[in-house]
Amino acid sequence: MMYDNDLFLRAARGEQVDRPPVWLMRQAGRILPQYRALRAKLSGFKELVSTPDLAAEVTIQPVDELGVDAAIIFSDILVIPEALGLDYNMVEKVGPRFPEVIKSMADVEKLRPAADAPGHLGYVYDALDATKKALNNRVPLIGFAGAPWTIFAYMVEGGGSKTFSKARAMLYKDPALSHALLERIARATAAYLKGKIEHGADLIQLFDSWAGVLPRAHYEEFSLRYIRLIIDELGGKVPVTVFAKDARHALPKIGELPCDVVQLDWIADPVQARTQVQGKVLQGNLDPVQLYAPQEEIVAATTKMINTFGGRHIVNLGHGVYPDTPLDGVRAFVDTVKAHRYPA
Numbered sequence: 001m002m003y004d005n006d007l008f009l010r011a012a013r014g015e016q017v018d019r020p021p022v023w024l025m026r027q028a029g030r031i032l033p034q035y036r037a038l039r040a041k042l043s044g045f046k047e048l049v050s051t052p053d054l055a056a057e058v059t060i061q062p063v064d065e066l067g068v069d070a071a072i073i074f075s076d077i078l079v080i081p082e083a084l085g086l087d088y089n090m091v092e093k094v095g096p097r098f099p100e101v102i103k104s105m106a107d108v109e110k111l112r113p114a115a116d117a118p119g120h121l122g123y124v125y126d127a128l129d130a131t132k133k134a135l136n137n138r139v140p141l142i143g144f145a146g147a148p149w150t151i152f153a154y155m156v157e158g159g160g161s162k163t164f165s166k167a168r169a170m171l172y173k174d175p176a177l178s179h180a181l182l183e184r185i186a187r188a189t190a191a192y193l194k195g196k197i198e199h200g201a202d203l204i205q206l207f208d209s210w211a212g213v214l215p216r217a218h219y220e221e222f223s224l225r226y227i228r229l230i231i232d233e234l235g236g237k238v239p240v241t242v243f244a245k246d247a248r249h250a251l252p253k254i255g256e257l258p259c260d261v262v263q264l265d266w267i268a269d270p271v272q273a274r275t276q277v278q279g280k281v282l283q284g285n286l287d288p289v290q291l292y293a294p295q296e297e298i299v300a301a302t303t304k305m306i307n308t309f310g311g312r313h314i315v316n317l318g319h320g321v322y323p324d325t326p327l328d329g330v331r332a333f334v335d336t337v338k339a340h341r342y343p344a
Contacts, residue, residue: 008070009140011314012203012239012261014281020306020313021069022337026320027062028074031327034061045090049076052126059131063139066334070140075124077146077207080189081155083117101158108180114187118195128199143201145193147208148185149223164213171222186226190233197237205241212246219250231258251276266318270309283314288322291329298329302336
């Protein structure tokens with residue numbers, strides 16, 4: 001498919017570009033006044049996620065408002081446990097809460113089969129269809145999912161946590177149960193993402209938000225193997241980005257995955273990462289809090305970051321943009337990237 005602006009996809013494939021593309025994780029959200037106005041009319045976050053036309057509208061808002069080089073479908077990583085039959089509630093200012101959690105193999109066996117999960121996620125595919133139509137080939141569209149370990153952590157813990165001690169304990173106490181649940185999640189996620197690609201996703205990003213709570217050996221056994229399973233199942237149909245937040249120890253192993261792009265958090269050193277994930281495109285990694293600074297400092301920090309990466313780079317923050325980030329700071333960041341040019 002031809003796009004008016006295909007810079008993001010060309011960069012993700014490792015092709016030579018005259019400047020790095022830019023987008024922001026959580027770019028469709030509370031930094032935008034039009035998003036806040038829409039949310040005020042709704043019952044909550046889940047209504048927005050499950051209403052395709054509204055999800056498409058907020059997906060496109062940052063493309064219109066900020067001029068970013070890619071859109072990312074407005075959705076939630078927890079649609080996968082819900083599709084498997086484990087419902088959750090999104091509590092305002094608290095986060096997700098699961099009334100029931102996975103405690104035993106019997107609980108895993110009660111979940112829906114992995115292959116059935118996409119059938120319960122038609123609203124996501126409808127949102128993709130509506131978004132593609134409204135974008136009208138302006139920029140590529142990113143699809144995403146949570147990495148299996150991160151989804152597992154929520155399904156066992158019952159919500160967010162500083163330690164995820166219940167989920168981590170299960171890996172030690174019952175590795176067979178842990179692998180059974182992780183495989184169910186991974187295969188459901190792969191099937192779901194195949195559907196996203198069929199409905200127009202041009203790149204897939206896997207978010208391992210809680211990668212950093214696992215020690216190295218557990219991360220390799222209980223996370224990376226299932227990320228690899230998903231990527232293998234996708235079969236190279238579109239580029240894939242992997243983001244293992246706070247798991248910098250895992251970068252050499254992530255570099256061995258058959259992915260195309262590796263997202264770095266803001267603590268990671270891009271120069272060191274180049275040696276650890278050779279051959280990959282890097283994405284990131286400005287500190288999100290930098291965007292609260294005066295605009296001239298944002299411009300200087302963004303330019304310095306781009307120069308440090310030195311090419312083969314998709315510009316982003318080191319994590320999602322925070323809800324109260326000044327919109328002028330976001331604009332300064334995006335505009336600085338768009339004005340940058342690599343040396344001839």
